[in-house]
Amino acid sequence: MPGFNFDNYQRNNFLAAKGYPIPKxxxxxxxxxxxxxxxxxxxxxxxxxxxxxxVADKNCEKLHRISPTIWCAGAGTAADCEFVTQLMSSTLELxxxxxxxxxxxxxxxxxxxxxxxxYQGHVGAYLIVAGVDPTGPRLFSIHAHGSTDVGYYLxxxxxxxxxxxxLETKWKESLTKExxxxxxxxxxxxxxxxxxxxxxxxxxxxxxxxxxxxxYRNYRTPNERSTKxxxxxxxxxxxxxxxxxxxxxxDSVPFDIFEETIIKDDDKMEIDT
Amino acid sequence: xxxxxFPQVPYASSVPKPAISSTQVPExxxxxxxxxxxxxxxxxxxxxxxxxxxxxxxxxxxxxQTQFDLKMENLRRLFGTHEPVKRxxxxxxxxxxxxxxxxxxxxxxxVTGNGAPGSRTDPAREILLGRDGIVDWEDIYGxxxxxxxxFHTDLERRIKI
Amino acid sequence: MNGIQVDMKALKAGEVNLxxxxxxxxxxxxxxxxxxxxxxxxxxxxNRVTDKLTQVHDTIWCCRSGSAADTQAVADIVQYHLQxxxxxxxxxxxxxxxxAVFQELCxxxxxxxxxxxxxxxxxxxxxxxxxxxxxxxxxxKQDYAIAGSGSTYIYGFCNTQYKPNMTKEDTITFIKSAxxxxxxxxxxxxxxxxxVVLTKDGVERLIFYPxxxxxx
Numbered sequence: 330m331p332g333f334n335f336d337n338y339q340r341n342n343f344l345a346a347k348g349y350p351i352p353k354x355x356x357x358x359x360x361x362x363x364x365x366x367x368x369x370x371x372x373x374x375x376x377x378x379x380x381x382x383x384v385a386d387k388n389c390e391k392l393h394r395i396s397p398t399i400w401c402a403g404a405g406t407a408a409d410c411e412f413v414t415q416l417m418s419s420t421l422e423l424x425x426x427x428x429x430x431x432x433x434x435x436x437x438x439x440x441x442x443x444x445x446x447x448y449q450g451h452v453g454a455y456l457i458v459a460g461v462d463p464t465g466p467r468l469f470s471i472h473a474h475g476s477t478d479v480g481y482y483l484x485x486x487x488x489x490x491x492x493x494x495x496l497e498t499k500w501k502e503s504l505t506k507e508x509x510x511x512x513x514x515x516x517x518x519x520x521x522x523x524x525x526x527x528x529x530x531x532x533x534x535x536x537x538x539x540x541x542x543x544x545y546r547n548y549r550t551p552n553e554r555s556t557k558x559x560x561x562x563x564x565x566x567x568x569x570x571x572x573x574x575x576x577x578x579x580d581s582v583p584f585d586i587f588e589e590t591i592i593k594d595d596d597k598m599e600i601d602t
Numbered sequence: 603x604x605x606x607x608f609p610q611v612p613y614a615s616s617v618p619k620p621a622i623s624s625t626q627v628p629e630x631x632x633x634x635x636x637x638x639x640x641x642x643x644x645x646x647x648x649x650x651x652x653x654x655x656x657x658x659x660x661x662x663x664x665x666x667q668t669q670f671d672l673k674m675e676n677l678r679r680l681f682g683t684h685e686p687v688k689r690x691x692x693x694x695x696x697x698x699x700x701x702x703x704x705x706x707x708x709x710x711x712x713v714t715g716n717g718a719p720g721s722r723t724d725p726a727r728e729i730l731l732g733r734d735g736i737v738d739w740e741d742i743y744g745x746x747x748x749x750x751x752x753f754h755t756d757l758e759r760r761i762k763i
Numbered sequence: 764m765n766g767i768q769v770d771m772k773a774l775k776a777g778e779v780n781l782x783x784x785x786x787x788x789x790x791x792x793x794x795x796x797x798x799x800x801x802x803x804x805x806x807x808x809x810n811r812v813t814d815k816l817t818q819v820h821d822t823i824w825c826c827r828s829g830s831a832a833d834t835q836a837v838a839d840i841v842q843y844h845l846q847x848x849x850x851x852x853x854x855x856x857x858x859x860x861x862x863a864v865f866q867e868l869c870x871x872x873x874x875x876x877x878x879x880x881x882x883x884x885x886x887x888x889x890x891x892x893x894x895x896x897x898x899x900x901x902x903x904k905q906d907y908a909i910a911g912s913g914s915t916y917i918y919g920f921c922n923t924q925y926k927p928n929m930t931k932e933d934t935i936t937f938i939k940s941a942x943x944x945x946x947x948x949x950x951x952x953x954x955x956x957x958x959v960v961l962t963k964d965g966v967e968r969l970i971f972y973p974x975x976x977x978x979x
Contacts, residue, residue: 332739335659419737427735439839446836447665450778451658476779476831478802478810490807604871605864607840611874676844680851 333451358526359391360488361402362496362516363457363468365481366509369537370459370466373513373548374402375488375521377528387529388547396421396432398542399460400534404486405473406453413454417441434460434467438477446475455485461536482512488520488527495519510535514549521551528552607672609664611657670731689730696726778830779804782951784913784942785815785826787883787893788925789906790934793962794883794891797938798826799913799946800954811954820845822961823861823884828911829898830877837868837878858884862894862902870900881908885961909941913949917941931960935969943976 345351358379363372374391377384393401393414399421403410417440421432438458445452450473459468470483482500484492495516504512513533520527531549536542674686728734785798798815801808815827817838823845827834844864848856862882869878880896895908907925909917921941929937939956946952956976958969 333658333662335656338656338659416737416739420735423737424735442832442835446832447662449658449661472779472804472809472832474778474830474832476802476835478813480810480812605867606871607836607868608872608875676847680847 358488358524359404359486360484360492360517360520360524360527361391361404361457361486362484362489362492362513363402363459363470363480363482364496364500364504364509364513364516365466365468366504366506368466369461369506369509369535369540370468371506371509371513371533371535372400372402372457372459372468373517373531373533375517375527376530376532376547377521377526378407379526382525384528387552390532390546392532392534392544394418394542394544395437395458396425396460398462398536399432399434399437399458400536400542400544401437401456401458402485402534403454403456404489405455409452409454409473410456413441413444413452414456416444431463433462433464434458434469435462435464438469438471441471442475442477445471445473450474457483457485459534459536460542461538466536466538484516486520486527488517488524491519491523492516506535506537510548518549518551605672605675606668609661609668611660693727693730696724696730700724779809779832780951781813781815781828781831781834781911782913782949783815783826783828783911784909784917784945784949784952785828785881785911786909786914786917786921786938786941787826787881787907788929788934788938789883789891789893790929790931792891792931793885793960794893795931795934795938795961796824796826796881796883796959797942798957799942799952800957801952802831803951808953813954814957816957816959818842818966819861819882820849820856820884822886822966823856823858823882824959824961824966825861825865825883826881826910828879833876834878834880837865837876837880840868841865855886857886857889858882858892858894859889859904862892862896862904865894865896866900866902869896873898873900879910881910883908883961885963887963891961911945911952913942913945913952916948917945920944931962935960939971939976947977 341351358377359375361372361374363370365371372392376386376388376391378386378389389407391403391407391410393403393411395401395414395418401414403414417437420440421437424436425432437460441454441456441458445454453473454471455473456471457469458471459466461467468480468483470478470480470485481502482496484490484496486492493516496512499512499515510533514531517527517531521529521531529552530547531551533545533548534542535545674689677685677689725734780803782801782803783799785796787794787796796816800811800813800815802810802813816824817827817835818824819838819842825838825841827838841861841864845856845861848860861884865880865882869876869880877898879898881893882896883891883893885891893905893908895903895905895910897903897910906927907921909921924937924941926933935958938958942952942956946954946956955973956971958971960967960969
């Protein structure tokens with residue numbers, strides 16, 4: 330069956346009782362924020378993914394599309410955020426098709442909170458859900474245990490304190506779209522600079538009434554790598570060749586070689602993206 | 603009948619400890635005489651039906667059933683006993699006609715007890731259970747039980763242990 | 764679980780907690796619910812302007828304390844029940860019915876829930892009523908009820924200050940000063956004071972900011 334596997338639960342407890350340390354589950358550091366403005370709502374996130382104290386991805390996507398007008402930013406376990414939003418995306422689409430109405434943010438919120446509540450926090454998704462629906466712009470946050478909050482401005486994740494500091498000082502009532510965008514970007518940058526778990530760039534999504542939602546991938550890139558002033562390549566021949574010996578890898582080739590072409594290609598190398 | 607929403611965690615919160623004085627030595631079960639293997643500690647802690655005691659496991663396992671029971675209980679209170687009886691009979695009728703379905707529509711393998719929900723079902727059952735508008739993990743990652751992820755399980759299956 | 768010794772588990776790790784000061788007071792023409800607005804995750808304030816007063820029917824509301832997730836789930840279920848009740852009986856449920864649903868849910872699931880709820884409402888037959896449903900799932904009809912971690916500090920205050928059949932204004936002042944004390948002494952209560960006034964005229968929402976209630 331898909332889902333959780335409890336096979337090793339008792340074994341792990343036994344090992345823990347014997348004094349073997351249990352591997353620590355690390356929650357991914359993140360800064361995500363959301364903010365409402367007149368006629369819409371904006372959410373933003375940093376782009377650092379971590380594995381323990383190692384940066385796993387410098388430019389990952391933490392903004393997920395649930396429906397064309399409902400987006401969500403995820404903190405906590407990256408995989409859980411990804412899959413729980415995909416699941417909700419499918420459910421919401423199905424729901425929209427069966428009712429013949431546009432999906433609402435509260436529907437999405439209720440589905441998410443009921444799903445997460447079932448798993449008692451073991452699905453570690455902390456989300457800021459935002460969007461516009463026929464009732465107007467909406468902004469909510471959900472914690473992994475299934476509790477929800479409403480707000481004009483919200484922040485979540487390990488960098489939420491830094492982000493909230495910015496939001497608390499600079500937020501005011503009735504922001505314009507541009508003001509809300511720069512406020513969110515600034516809040517995320519506070520997370521990027523002041524929280525170890527957050528870093529790299531700012532992603533942003535703006536949802537406006539009567540307009541399609543716009544995703545600004547890398548809205549701000551404060552951590553761009555500058556070109557090095559000097560080349561640190563070693564010149565050819567820096568390492569002296571003392572001895573050279575060429576050995577055939579295969580002794581007897583099972584087929585004849587008719588032609589052998591060697592293409593000289595110094596600087597091109599295939600890199601998996 | 604109660605308004606049980608969240609499945610009960612079926613393990614005991616304590617193990618009875620026999621009162622012994624310092625001069626006594628607790629008797630160990632003689633397995634040769636009794637001709638039964640020693641019961642694992644887990645059995646003392648868990649209900650026999652629950653091999654593991656992670657609270658989430660039983661919650662997830664009994665979730666659908668609990669929600670179904672709750673729904674039936676609510677219907678009983680609101681409309682009378684006939685309503686849940688009717689619903690369960692409808693479900694059983696659908697279950698009984700399952701072999702007659704064309705293969706495309708027949709996805710149900712998991713059918714529990716009194717016609718209550720297993721998670722993967724055919725359209726008729728899904729409509730009766732009100733699940734036709736819901737997508738869950740099971741609907742996407744069905745059939746995963748056929749490809750074991752670890753080597754040991756794979757080998758065990760292959761040489762049929 | 765033997766029903767007597769209930770192992771009230773502490774909140775699951777990382778769970779959002781409503782370390783709370785909540786109260787509801789019945790008065791001459793109805794009932795008023797009051798709450799602080801702080802939700803915490805450990806030492807961190809997850810939300811400083813939370814709404815712990817939740818509507819379950821037109822003029823039946825509840826104050827939630829305990830786990831945010833659990834109480835929201837319970838309130839959602841009760842709301843569903845009362846809607847169903849209204850449709851089938853073609854009349855609004857009384858406060859007692861709402862409280863009974865709360866109680867039955869809290870009692871039947873008490874091993875899985877961390878929820879302390881005050882259910883209060885107004886109906887034309889009984890006027891304002893207050894029911895307290897604490898952790899074990901019992902139900903108590905009271906003139907006024909206080910609950911949550913901050914309530915321990917204001918038992919004496921409420922006991923001396925509460926008078927039956929107060930006016931609306933006096934009741935608001937009473938709740939405001941009681942919650943001010945609770946917020947002052949309890950670390951996990953704070954933020955704004957929210958109130959909901961339920962009378963024959965319907966619902967009225969009030970909010971008091973720290974600069975306002977802290978000055979006296």
